[in-house]
Amino acid sequence: MTADKRALRRAARAARAALSPATRAAASERMATALDDLLGDVAAVGVYAAVGDEADPAAFVARLLARGARVAYPRLDPPGFAFVAAPGALVPGPRGLPVPPPGAEVAPLAALAALVVPGLAFDAAGGRLGQGGGFYDRLLGGLATRPRLVGLAFAAQVVPAVPREAHDVLMDTVVTEGGPLAQEPGGGS
Numbered sequence: 001m002t003a004d005k006r007a008l009r010r011a012a013r014a015a016r017a018a019l020s021p022a023t024r025a026a027a028s029e030r031m032a033t034a035l036d037d038l039l040g041d042v043a044a045v046g047v048y049a050a051v052g053d054e055a056d057p058a059a060f061v062a063r064l065l066a067r068g069a070r071v072a073y074p075r076l077d078p079p080g081f082a083f084v085a086a087p088g089a090l091v092p093g094p095r096g097l098p099v100p101p102p103g104a105e106v107a108p109l110a111a112l113a114a115l116v117v118p119g120l121a122f123d124a125a126g127g128r129l130g131q132g133g134g135f136y137d138r139l140l141g142g143l144a145t146r147p148r149l150v151g152l153a154f155a156a157q158v159v160p161a162v163p164r165e166a167h168d169v170l171m172d173t174v175v176t177e178g179g180p181l182a183q184e185p186g187g188g189s
Contacts, residue, residue, distance in 0.1 A: 004163045012120035015156040027177035032059035034179045042113035044070040046081045049098035072107035081107040114148040122151045126170035127162030
């Protein structure tokens with residue numbers, strides 16, 4: 001990992017942690033509205049379960065489920081996504097991350113219209129700095145077609161430029177509490 005990425009991860013974590021719980025909750029609700037405007041008519045979406053002080057897509061998930069859309073969450077072994085009927089069905093996985101239970105129906109990436117992706121820092125061009133494990137880059141890198149990638153973060157996590165390497169996958173859109181930052185028509189697939 002480069003020193004630039006380490007420093008940016010520290011700064012992004014600090015910026016996110018500096019937001020009060022009330023600010024994070026209000027911002028997450030505004031993000032849900034922006035996601036609904038962007039993706040509200042899709043049949044199936046991949047999302048993540050927020051951990052700690054991450055931007056939380058839970059309100060968006062509730063809206064999707066109320067409309068009858070299917071929701072999939074990341075699974076780590078084997079890497080991919082699986083459908084769950086509700087976020088309450090998630091179980092503790094590696095490092096305590098919420099994951100679909102064993103036996104959950106696999107969600108092929110081709111079945112998902114979009115993936116809502118967490119990150120520590122994003123830029124307006126769709127650059128993303130994650131936790132450093134490379135889950136999304138390995139899963140999505142090199143695919144000829146893929147779901148639309150929507151980065152989700154607080155505005156405090158947006159930086160002028162995220163350091164990029166050849167294997168880094170760009171987001172098609174980045175959504176903050178202020179709405180979408182970057183969007184490329186056609187989903188960048």
